[in-house]
Structure formats: structure tokens, C-alpha cells
Amino acid sequence: MEGLVFKSTGSWYKVQAEDGIFYDCRLKGKLKLSKTGATNPVAVGDRVVMELEDGQAGQGVISEIRDRDNYIIRKSVHKTGQAHILASNIDQLVVIASLTLPRTSLGFIDRLLVSAESYGIPARVVFNKVDLLSEEEKEYVGILADMYTSIGYPALVTSVVDDLNIAEFNQLLSGKTSLLSGHSGVGKSTLVNTIAPHLSLNTQEISLFANKGKHTTTYAEMFRLDENTLIIDTPGIKELGLMEMExxxxxxxxxxxxxxxxxxxxxxxxxxxxxxxxxxxxxxxxxxxxxxxxxxxxxxxxxxxxx
Ligand SMILES: Nc1nc2c(ncn2[C@@H]2O[C@H](COP(=O)(O)OP(=O)(O)OP(=O)(O)O)[C@@H](O)[C@H]2O)c(=O)[nH]1
Ligand SMILES: [Mg+2]
Ligand SMILES: [Zn+2]
The missing domain is CATH 1.10.40.50 (Probable gtpase engc; domain 3)
Incomplete structure (x- = not known):
């Protein structure tokens, strides 16, 4: 059967097979040695071939990985040179940012956008939590959003609290596979819950003391919003990798x-x-x-x- 990888926890993979059922899968021995040099041979978003495990209901074995259209590498925290594939087969990278609680710098947004360019993946920007801003700051965010839109990164200004542009956020994701990225605490999981309450992803108050998120989401995981819409919620990331360049x-x-x-x-x-x-x-x-x-x-x- 063909399948799609929704989650990886190291040795087990959550795979939705073409029969619509989710299976817990492990890897066939020969797949454990990755050719890409990545620490994870199978990533969220991978299309795979799987076989059912005899006598084990709900379990399977991944025997083959289909060629990837694209993938994004997560920059290694320890500079071991080891790459970790964050996700594959993505239609767009959605950078979620907030000006406060936590503050996202423009440098950080631009580094994510450069990563997306280097992997040939279209990108969008969402400025969330604008209900926390003064009128003046709101105006500034509006200017930033216009600027990003004008250079090819359609941008949205959203607030879950004020129900601002939530329908537009939904529209942005519709019919695509989107990788959501951004610092911990910017509201990635909350935004998704708002448009798909049935998913009830874990979210958490950010620590006022550190003004930082707590990394509530710890694994990249894919969720289905509807038949043609998939989102990959990621833990707050520090940086994505870049293709090597001069x-x-x-x-x-x-x-x-x-x-x-x-x-x-x-x-x-x-x-x-x-x-x-x-x-x-x-x-x-x-x-x-x-x-x-x-x-x-x-x-x-x-x-x-x-x-
Ligand atoms: N005021 C305000 N708070 C928001 C908004 N969106 C999310 N939050 C709050 O921000 C906090 C963090 O949200 P999460 O959705 O857990 O953030 P995350 O980006 O998923 O964080 P990680 O999973 O750690 O990467 C929660 O307390 C949310 O209720 C918003 O538009 N306005
Ligand atoms: Mg989260
Ligand atoms: Zn020049």
C-alpha cells in the first residue's frame, strides 16, 4: 500500500495508508541507513510504500520511500554537520511571527524566507497576536505586511483574540500542504486550532518571565484539515538549514x-x-x-x- 507519513518519533512512524487508516509503522531494516546523510531516513510528509504486519492489527512496515519533491532541513543545534529533515513534499512555508510575546526579529523572518528560496519552496508570512500591539505598532505591522507582499511573500496580519483575518488564514492554507514555522509561542498551534477545533493541538501560555515560548509542540507532526489540506505543525525553531552557497x-x-x-x-x-x-x-x-x-x-x- 501507498502511505503518507504524518509523524515520526524516532523508531515509530504514524502513516496514513491509502485505505484511510492510520498505522504505526517501523522501518524495514535496509531503510535504516539513510543515503542522504540525514539523521532521520524517513521524514514527515514522505510518501512511502508500506506492508501490513502479519497478525499485528494497526501495524505496518515501511519498505520504500518515494522520491521527494522537496524537503527542508532543520539546522543542527550542535554543529555536528548532521542534518535532520524537518519535513518533505511541502507546497509552502508559512512563517508565523509576532512583534511581541515573543518578539520575532525581521532578520529571523528573512532567514526563514531565504531558506525557503534555497529549497525552492514558496513562502508566506503571518504576523499574529496583533491585538497585543498599540495603534502605532499595528500600523507598522501593516507596512511590513505590505512590503513582504510586494516582494513576493503574501503576508497577513492576524489575531486569534480579535478574530482578525482568521478566515483569510484558512484560505491561505486551503488545498495545500503547509509547513508552519516560527518561534515558540507565536501561536502556530493556536491558529490551527482556531480554524480546525477538532484537532485540539496542545498550546501553552508563554512565560512572562522569559518572554519566551516553552516549546509546547515537540515533534513536527502533520494534520489533515480537509481532504486536500494538510498542515505540518513544528516546534518553535531557531533556524532552518540553507543549501550551501557563496x-x-x-x-x-x-x-x-x-x-x-x-x-x-x-x-x-x-x-x-x-x-x-x-x-x-x-x-x-x-x-x-x-x-x-x-x-x-x-x-x-x-x-x-x-x-
Ligand atoms: N493575545 C493573543 N494571544 C495569542 C494569539 N494566538 C495565540 N496566542 C497565545 O499564545 C500562546 C502560545 O501559543 P501556541 O499556539 O502554543 O504557540 P506555538 O507557536 O504553537 O508554540 P510552540 O508549540 O512552543 O512552538 C498561547 O497562550 C495562546 O493562547 C493571539 O492572536 N493573540
Ligand atoms: Mg505549538
Ligand atoms: Zn551589486
Whole structure:
């Protein structure tokens, strides 16, 4: 039978087979050695071939993994060089951010967006918890959302408390497989519960003392909202991995820079200080958002951002 992996807890996998039933599966021996060098041979979102386990109701064995359309790697916390596949076969990355409780920096949002670009996965941005903001801050978030939308990342401003743009959030996910990412406590699980109460994902008050989430969600897990809509709820992540790249390639992952970068005098321009740099000129003329260029600078200058 064909199946889809919804959850992995290390040695067991929750797989929905084509008969619609969920099975607890383990891996056939030969699959345990991953060819990709990843610590997990099978990831959430993988399409697999599974066989039923004789005499064990509800259990199966995964015998084959279908080729992945794409996948996202979670940056290793310990720099062991070991990659962990967070999820595969994703239609879009939805970055969920909040300006306060917890604060999400624009640099963090932009790093996730660059990761999505590097894996060729479309991305969206959701600014949640705006009920906690002053009028002035709300206006600022609106400007940010317009900016992201204009450079190719459709953005939403939401509040679960005020029921703001929740229908639009639902619309954003509809018919797709979405990976939800963002810091712990921004409201990823709460947003999903709001549009799909039957899932009742665990959520938790964030600690006022640390102004940080508590990592309520601990495993990446996929949920079905309807026949064609799947979401992958992830634990609050610090960073996603990036494909390996050189400095002069970084601007390829900033879609708003690409049309200008073509006109730079040097083909390998890093847009930092070179003469005849069309990106710097566009920046001077106010044609490129400054906050994005700031993120670009910090990513080019910080080798840590690359695996
Ligand atoms: N004021 C306000 N609080 C919200 C909103 N959305 C979520 N929250 C609260 O924020 C807290 C954290 O929400 P979660 O959904 O657990 O956050 P998460 O992003 O899933 O966090 P992790 O699972 O740890 O990564 C909960 O107490 C929610 O009730 C919102 O729009 N406004
Ligand atoms: Mg959660
Ligand atoms: Zn340049």
C-alpha cells in the first residue's frame, strides 16, 4: 500500500495508508541507513510504500520511500554537520511571527524566507497576536505586511483574540500542504486550532518571565484539515538549514534584488561595496526595502548562517 507519513518519533512512524487508516509503522531494516546523510531516513510528509504486519492489527512496515519533491532541513543545534529533515513534499512555508510575546526579529523572518528560496519552496508570512500591539505598532505591522507582499511573500496580519483575518488564514492554507514555522509561542498551534477545533493541538501560555515560548509542540507532526489540506505543525525553531552557497549567490535568494543584481558591473558582485553596483544604487533610490538589505548584510557577513 501507498502511505503518507504524518509523524515520526524516532523508531515509530504514524502513516496514513491509502485505505484511510492510520498505522504505526517501523522501518524495514535496509531503510535504516539513510543515503542522504540525514539523521532521520524517513521524514514527515514522505510518501512511502508500506506492508501490513502479519497478525499485528494497526501495524505496518515501511519498505520504500518515494522520491521527494522537496524537503527542508532543520539546522543542527550542535554543529555536528548532521542534518535532520524537518519535513518533505511541502507546497509552502508559512512563517508565523509576532512583534511581541515573543518578539520575532525581521532578520529571523528573512532567514526563514531565504531558506525557503534555497529549497525552492514558496513562502508566506503571518504576523499574529496583533491585538497585543498599540495603534502605532499595528500600523507598522501593516507596512511590513505590505512590503513582504510586494516582494513576493503574501503576508497577513492576524489575531486569534480579535478574530482578525482568521478566515483569510484558512484560505491561505486551503488545498495545500503547509509547513508552519516560527518561534515558540507565536501561536502556530493556536491558529490551527482556531480554524480546525477538532484537532485540539496542545498550546501553552508563554512565560512572562522569559518572554519566551516553552516549546509546547515537540515533534513536527502533520494534520489533515480537509481532504486536500494538510498542515505540518513544528516546534518553535531557531533556524532552518540553507543549501550551501557563496556570498555572491546570496542575493539570488532575495527575489526583490534579482532584477537589479543583473545590472551590476561585476557578475560576481556581492552588493556590499563594489563600484557600479545596481543593487546599492536601487537602495539609494529607495527602490529596495532597507530592512531586507540589512538582513542580507548580516547573512553575507555571518558565515554561521550557512551549513
Ligand atoms: N493575545 C493573543 N494571544 C495569542 C494569539 N494566538 C495565540 N496566542 C497565545 O499564545 C500562546 C502560545 O501559543 P501556541 O499556539 O502554543 O504557540 P506555538 O507557536 O504553537 O508554540 P510552540 O508549540 O512552543 O512552538 C498561547 O497562550 C495562546 O493562547 C493571539 O492572536 N493573540
Ligand atoms: Mg505549538
Ligand atoms: Zn551589486
Amino acid at each position: 556570498d555572491d549567490q546570496m542575493s539570488h535568494y532575495f527575489p526583490e534584488m534579482r532584477p537589479f543584481a543583473k545590472n551590476c558591473k561585476f557578475y560576481n558582485c556581492t552588493h556590499l561595496h563594489e563600484p557600479g553596483c545596481a543593487v546599492l544604487q536601487a537602495l539609494d533610490e529607495g527602490k529596495l526595502p532597507l530592512t531586507r538589505y540589512d538582513s542580507y548584510l548580516s547573512m553575507v557577513e555571518n558565515d554561521d548562517n550557512r551549513r
